Amino acid sequence: MTQPFQLPRFYMPYHARLNPHLDEARAHSSDWARGMGMLEGSGIWAQSDLDAHDYGLLCAYTHPDCDGPALSLITDWYVWVFFFDDHFLETFKRSQDREGGKAYLDRLPLFMPLDLATPVPEPENPVEAGLADLWARTVPSMSANWRRRFAVSTEHLLNESLWELSNINEGRVANPVEYIEMRRKVGGAPWSAGLVEYATSEVPAAVAESRPLRVLMETFSDGVHLRNDLFSYQREVEDEGELSNGVLVLETFFGCSTQEAAETVNDILTSRLHQFEHTAFTEVPALALEEGLTPVEVAAVAAYAQGLQDWQSGGHEWHLRSSRYMNEGALSAERPFGIGVFGTSATDMRGLLADAGAERLRAYTHMPFQKVGPSQLPPFYMPFEVSVSPHLEGARQRLTPWMHGMGMLQEGVWDEDKLLAYDLPLCSAGLDPDATPDELDLSSQWLAWGTYGDDYYPVVFGHRRDLAAAKLCTERLSACMPVDGEEPVVPVNGMERGLIDLWTRTTAAMTTDQRRTFRAAVDVMTESWVWELFNQIQNRIPDPVDYMEMRRATFGSELTMSLCRMGGHGPEVPPEVYRSGPVRSLENAAMDYACLLNDVFSYQKEIEYEGEVHNGILVVQNFFGCDYPTALGIVHDLMTQRMRQFEHVAAHELPILYDDLKLSREVREIMDGYVVELQNWLSGILKWHQDCHRYGAADLARRAHGFVPDQVPVPPLSRQTVSMAL
Numbered sequence: 001m002t003q004p005f006q007l008p009r010f011y012m013p014y015h016a017r018l019n020p021h022l023d024e025a026r027a028h029s030s031d032w033a034r035g036m037g038m039l040e041g042s043g044i045w046a047q048s049d050l051d052a053h054d055y056g057l058l059c060a061y062t063h064p065d066c067d068g069p070a071l072s073l074i075t076d077w078y079v080w081v082f083f084f085d086d087h088f089l090e091t092f093k094r095s096q097d098r099e100g101g102k103a104y105l106d107r108l109p110l111f112m113p114l115d116l117a118t119p120v121p122e123p124e125n126p127v128e129a130g131l132a133d134l135w136a137r138t139v140p141s142m143s144a145n146w147r148r149r150f151a152v153s154t155e156h157l158l159n160e161s162l163w164e165l166s167n168i169n170e171g172r173v174a175n176p177v178e179y180i181e182m183r184r185k186v187g188g189a190p191w192s193a194g195l196v197e198y199a200t201s202e203v204p205a206a207v208a209e210s211r212p213l214r215v216l217m218e219t220f221s222d223g224v225h226l227r228n229d230l231f232s233y234q235r236e237v238e239d240e241g242e243l244s245n246g247v248l249v250l251e252t253f254f255g256c257s258t259q260e261a262a263e264t265v266n267d268i269l270t271s272r273l274h275q276f277e278h279t280a281f282t283e284v285p286a287l288a289l290e291e292g293l294t295p296v297e298v299a300a301v302a303a304y305a306q307g308l309q310d311w312q313s314g315g316h317e318w319h320l321r322s323s324r325y326m327n328e329g330a331l332s333a334e335r336p337f338g339i340g341v342f343g344t345s346a347t348d349m350r351g352l353l354a355d356a357g358a359e360r361l362r363a364y365t366h367m368p369f370q371k372v373g374p375s376q377l378p379p380f381y382m383p384f385e386v387s388v389s390p391h392l393e394g395a396r397q398r399l400t401p402w403m404h405g406m407g408m409l410q411e412g413v414w415d416e417d418k419l420l421a422y423d424l425p426l427c428s429a430g431l432d433p434d435a436t437p438d439e440l441d442l443s444s445q446w447l448a449w450g451t452y453g454d455d456y457y458p459v460v461f462g463h464r465r466d467l468a469a470a471k472l473c474t475e476r477l478s479a480c481m482p483v484d485g486e487e488p489v490v491p492v493n494g495m496e497r498g499l500i501d502l503w504t505r506t507t508a509a510m511t512t513d514q515r516r517t518f519r520a521a522v523d524v525m526t527e528s529w530v531w532e533l534f535n536q537i538q539n540r541i542p543d544p545v546d547y548m549e550m551r552r553a554t555f556g557s558e559l560t561m562s563l564c565r566m567g568g569h570g571p572e573v574p575p576e577v578y579r580s581g582p583v584r585s586l587e588n589a590a591m592d593y594a595c596l597l598n599d600v601f602s603y604q605k606e607i608e609y610e611g612e613v614h615n616g617i618l619v620v621q622n623f624f625g626c627d628y629p630t631a632l633g634i635v636h637d638l639m640t641q642r643m644r645q646f647e648h649v650a651a652h653e654l655p656i657l658y659d660d661l662k663l664s665r666e667v668r669e670i671m672d673g674y675v676v677e678l679q680n681w682l683s684g685i686l687k688w689h690q691d692c693h694r695y696g697a698a699d700l701a702r703r704a705h706g707f708v709p710d711q712v713p714v715p716p717l718s719r720q721t722v723s724m725a726l
Contacts, residue, residue, distance in 0.1 A: 427447055
């Protein structure tokens with residue numbers, strides 16, 4: 001069969017190594033698969049299929065240093081997961097039996113008890129039998145923290161197969177952002193990262209869910225999945241009718257050829273590997289200092305990172321050889337000068353330097369303060385009508401005295417003219433048109449505080465390249481939000497006074513758990529400002545995927561949505577509803593639309609006046625090497641797709657979720673009301689951008705004057721904080 005495109009030149013800087021226990025793992029996994037009923041008689045595989053796929057070779061490449069028993073166990077896990085994928089395809093995807101697929105998936109978590117003393121059901125098929133056996137053999141040597149994380153990633157891997165099945169049923173191809181997020185779950189690489197811990201070292205619980213470790217896992221996952229998409233396009237799209245493939249996603253989104261889409265997927269793959277390296281060399285060492293990790297814990301994190309690199313290079317070598325994938329001619333093409341030795345795909349230095357080096361360098365060579373002219377505004381797709389609170393004027397009048405009282409208009413970052421021009425009460429009045437005067441005041445003040453903080457960090461700390469002071473400021477802001485009766489810090493500046501006042505009034509009636517959740521939402525936003533500052537100091541334009549995910553935090557999306565949930569939803573809505581894939585998909589689509597909308601309006605302000613590197617249009621320009629209008633067109637198309645996804649989830653996925661979880665009529669009505677709140681959130685944000693005086697060319701020119709950030713009071717630095725930032 002003719003291949004649909006030529007495989008691109010891959011960036012692979014790590015040499016693959018082969019575990020010497022390969023033959024032992026092959027023999028063991030073959031016997032194990034037969035014992036679990038996965039071969040002859042299963043209707044899915046025969047021995048010849050298992051031999052051709054060669055999962056022993058995959059695991060020997062991806063885990064080159066573990067001993068024989070560990071390699072055999074890991075290989076059994078991969079035999080199980082690939083058998084599950086094919087079993088689910090043949091049993092439920094081809095017949096598009098969603099109801100049967102859900103019942104099948106609902107049973108599988110029962111075979112992964114965190115306490116091994118918990119009895120499990122009698123297995124009814126090879127997938128259940130294999131999972132029960134593997135879980136019992138694996139978890140005794142791992143901590144409770146690892147068990148919980150691995151069980152969650154396994155459940156995601158299993159349950160998100162329903163998302164793929166739903167898309168096949170609807171004939172729907174995901175948009176690029178949606179696809180990257182969902183592929184991490186259905187593709188299983190976070191699950192693979194858990195097995196890397198098993199093979200190398202378990203990461204310390206204190207940092208296991210930190211941003212640097214999360215980014216290592218996510219960039220690893222994206223690299224694994226996008227690489228697999230390139231090799232598996234022919235089998236998945238042409239043979240199986242699969243719609244969840246990155247090449248197909250970009251082919252559909254851009255309306256381009258399959259070859260062009262494949263090249264773009266490879267560019268994203270390369271960018272994600274660059275992000276992995278950047279995080280490993282810059283953020284992980286800083287994390288070790290900040291958390292005070294012991295030498296043993298530092299070594300465990302280093303071994304884990306090395307294990308993820310081994311997986312990338314080993315997985316690539318396996319894809320070049322496995323009969324499961326499209327790889328005709330790829331093995332010889334990867335070898336310079338005709339070399340055909342195991343593990344040498346990383347030795348094509350000409351391709352490595354020529355293709356990847358220029359892309360990496362380009363991220364650091366942006367010239368700030370370029371003249372770009374007025375921001376160009378395309379016709380935005382906004383299907384929801386905006387409503388404005390009748391209490392708007394009162395909120396406007398009351399916001400200025402509050403800002404003065406907190407001291408945020410006397411620090412050289414904002415003045416009264418800016419506050420009035422930015423008109424944050426207008427945004428609040430659109431976000432929550434039914435708010436009482438007190439609720440509108442509180443919302444306006446939160447928006448003013450968050451917008452002020454977003455301006456404060458680059459002006460005060462970026463101006464001085466003072467990362468240590470920014471970290472201390474962020475720590476103190478978190479301490480301004482007591483969860484369980486502890487005393488807040490004594491405020492020394494306007495941001496701290498404002499946050500203490502807002503926190504006290506907002507959380508007075510909250511439970512301890514609600515306060516903890518709400519503080520986490522604020523912390524996510526303030527910590528993301530430090531991330532922006534870190535890139536600003538390096539003059540580094542972020543990787544596109546990392547940018548989109550961090551942009552939700554820098555925009556304060558989680559904070560405002562937390563306020564929505566806590567305002568009127570109460571305990572009637574079970575927590576699993578908010579954790580579900582459809583609700584997170586709905587919220588993320590809304591967040592991305594609003595964040596990109598802000599990037600479109602603020603392009604001139606950020607690029608020309610502030611020398612920023614955090615703007616979605618600039619990120620697209622840098623990634624594709626294109627001009628402003630072209631990048632704007634791509635961002636606008638993505639905004640539109642995210643809005644259409646929001647509509648799709650609300651109309652089609654939420655009703656299925658309600659039925660799956662057997663929600664009461666009352667809870668369904670509350671969630672339908674939440675959808676309306678998010679619609680107001682979206683339409684209100686658009687109206688505010690259109691009517692405020694923060695982004696227009698004339699407004700920017702009128703306020704183009706120097707700041708005096710040195711008069712802002714900043715707490716004295718401790719020696720520990722200074723060392724953390726170095």
